[in-house]
Amino acid sequence: MLRSPSKLDEPRAATDPFPRLLPRLLLVGGLIGFVASFVLTVEKIALLKNPAYVPSCSINPVLSCGSIMRTPQAELLGFPNPLLGIAGFAVVTAVGAALLAGARPRRWFWLGLQAGVIAGAVFIHWLIFQSLYVIGALCPYCMVVWAVTMPIFWYVSLHNLSGASSGTRRKLTEYHTVTLTVWYLAILTLIGIRFWSYWSSLL
């Protein structure tokens, strides 16, 4: 991609490490997370209407959102968690669309988004821990949310880190998918070990 000299001089070229990836990721990832949260909310309402309702994602003892949705962990702040997802992912989607349309938000906007994705990342890791080690079941829609939150957090963080120029930052940006891959595999490993007795029955 060739740029005109005047554009090359702009600092943006250096500070935005993923000018094309990030908006698309936010748009698509936000949409996926939104749909998953929305479905979870609908299932939760169905469950409230009829306590005997078996959600579409309760497939077997391990893959079961019914048992998870009934736990207190599913309502951390006193209302069902997916409501947070509906709001949060809608924002992420809108930001992605705005960036695609050429919006260049100010620093404070990025920092706000950063605060949001940090909260999201902390929250899903708490949920992963609860799901694996306290509740002992996996909920497929929740796992979709885990899967999209991780890259959203990662690329927003890399974008915001790009203001500072340090060796570590450059390395992280250069090997961006390596970190993400290791992250995914680590969680996959935890899931594999925790439910090993179940997975091995499928082999």
Add this chain to the structure above:
Amino acid sequence: MSREQERTETRRAKVEAVREEGRRQDARRRNLKVSLVVVGVFVMVVAAFVLINRLDAAGEQAGQLAAGETQFVRKDSHKLQTAPDGKVTLVEFLDFECEACKAYFPTVEEIRKQYAGKVTFVARYFPIASHFNAERAARAVEAAAQQGKFEPMYQQMYETQSQWAEKKVAADPFFRQLAQRLGLDMAAWDKAYDDPATLARVKKDAADGQALGVQGTPTFFLNEKKIEPRSSDEFKAAIDAALAK
């Protein structure tokens, strides 16, 4: 700036941009390569782990089956009732905290009465990890079974299920009361309840279930064939068919 100078500037900038793009491409390739290597190593480790595990399991299964045993019915499996001719055997893998098992319980009781002397009924433990008290309940029943009270304890578990199930608190005192109600030797029951051997006995049943592909409870095997009756009529039809063979 003269026009000549300007052109030189532009050319230099272009060269610089091309170089920059090349550097980026290199970085992209390196990133992709390292990521793929990480995935590759992971897949290899998992494959090796699964393979070793499988070989182990295969060895264990073959070695552990005693004469006259199958993975469906072991020597120590609890028989609720026995048919003298041994022609038809119904094996249930059950979890005392599972609602579906409780829903089947009256049907099974009814069928047991109807086919007394004709069908052997075997109950096997299959406590599911996400049911907080399932393993405790199985231990409580196994501890009672050691005093010859498997059947009444098994019945009590389902009859009282709504009082203790789905609460994420240990139900040990409640199970102890159930044992007391049966007039068991409580010192022996307590000892058996906490004995790791009792837990091992429960886990052995569950391991057989897993080896047989049991994924949820209740899972019924009629003469070693998995059946999924949706009503007591379907249940009876399947048993009648097996008896008629």
